[in-house]
Amino acid sequence: MGEALLAKYMGKKKVIAETGAGQHGVALATAAAYFGLECDIYMGSVDIKKQAPNVARMKILGANVIEVTEGLATLKEAVDAAFAAYSRNYKDCIYCIGSVVGPHPFPMMVRDFQSVVGIEAREQFIEMTGELPDAVVACVGGGSNAAGFFSGFLNDPVDIYGIEPLGRGTDLGDHAASLKYGTEGVMHGFNSIMLKDENGDPAPVYSIASGLDYPSSGPEHAFLHDLGRVKYDVVNDDDTINAFFELSRMEGIIPAIESSHAVAYGIKLAKEMGKGSVLINLSGRGDKDMDYIIEKYGIR
């Protein structure tokens, strides 16, 4: 909504974006329908197959879903394609980027739009419990849900955890834990910590979660990492799938596979802490992931 309002304000006719899991694509397609804007969404062919319900939603909402087949055909290539489209038509359209990545002011803008989640979560938590949480946890792909959520708590005496996908293991190519295992580098117009190949280019990465399958995270995360204000840690595929089922059964909430990384870490952290409170950001719902999980893992 924030990005579409900005497009309207700037007199643009069209919004474009990339999407990994399809969540940002659906959100932007919804806003575009509401504000009467054209909408092009770039999405890798791997993710188009994996996240079919969101592809259907975007199409029903009137967006054009443009398949990206280059490279690994996942999120990084979708961002490449969206930037290329934006540079061809920057007068009539605006790139409503889906995370806190890209050149300034994109990371800051996206963080500020997402910060409503952090502000409201803080208010609601205090209303419900009378105090601040001891720890907050969010998953980190490009880092937008985490950046927005964390911004509500950065000045509080609260431990903050950003959780990256460890995927199949620690070998390069088996995970997308850029802040944990990466080094300084530049891609998509921003300087941050990233996973690089032997030539210094963004490395091929893997995550079970389409939305976390990205070789870097936004520059503010690199800053918070270096400051030590946020602890970045990892969760593998197996623990993520277990957390997906556990939250569904314990609370009746089916979490997105991205968010399930944060849930898995929250469960582990709660056990370690013994007492106190952990607030987890559920960045999305898991309807989009149900077919994929049942096909690949069955019911656990």
Ligand SMILES: Cc1ncc(COP(=O)(O)O)c(C=O)c1O
């Ligand atoms: C539900 C959900 N959570 C998290 C993410 C990761 O993005 P970010 O790290 O920018 O929040 C995505 C991306 O598609 C997502 O769909």
